[in-house]
Amino acid sequence: MTIHRRLFEGVFDHAGKSEPITLRKKLHNRGFLFQDYVTIMCLLQNNVEYVCSEYLEDIDVFYADGTFEFIQVKYYPKTSPKMKEISTDLYYQYLRLRMLQSTLTAVPRLYIHRNSSLQIYSIILALCIA
Known part of the structure; x- marks a missing residue:
């Protein structure tokens, strides 16, 4: 906590102080864990050259064939996201x-991640050219 206080004293009121972990923070951290899980899952796919986390989107996957998959990861165990x-x-x-x-x-x-299951959507993009 001493390092935290030195770095952030005058910036944050809670610099150098410990803060109890609330249920909201625990759920927020699970979202990051879910994103890490998806990142690892992407790394294990065939033909992946590299994976970037928190670059353009939550996860960016570059394949050897020139495909670029950019992924939004959402953790909503009890609610629905705004699609x-x-x-x-x-x-x-x-x-x-x-x-x-x-x-x-x-x-x-x-x-x-919703209701203890993983749902994957491919967003279909259509360009209307007049």
Whole structure:
């Protein structure tokens, strides 16, 4: 705690003080553990060149064949995520790659932990060109 106090004294009121872990913090940490689980799962796939955590999205997976999978990971054990908001964020990343004229094949994905199960969604992106 001494190092924490030296680094953050004057920045945070709780610098150098221990703080009890609340139930909310425990659940928040489980979200990070779930993201780590998905990252490890991606690393074990075939043809993966490398995996980045917290780069463009929660997890970015680059494959040898030029496919780039960018993944949003959500931990909602008791509630439902706002699908429109998440889809909009993933679509923005997809459009950004297109505008930068990326040669990678972009594949947006959403992994959700809900009700003790893993649900994987491939976000289907359709561009309407007038």
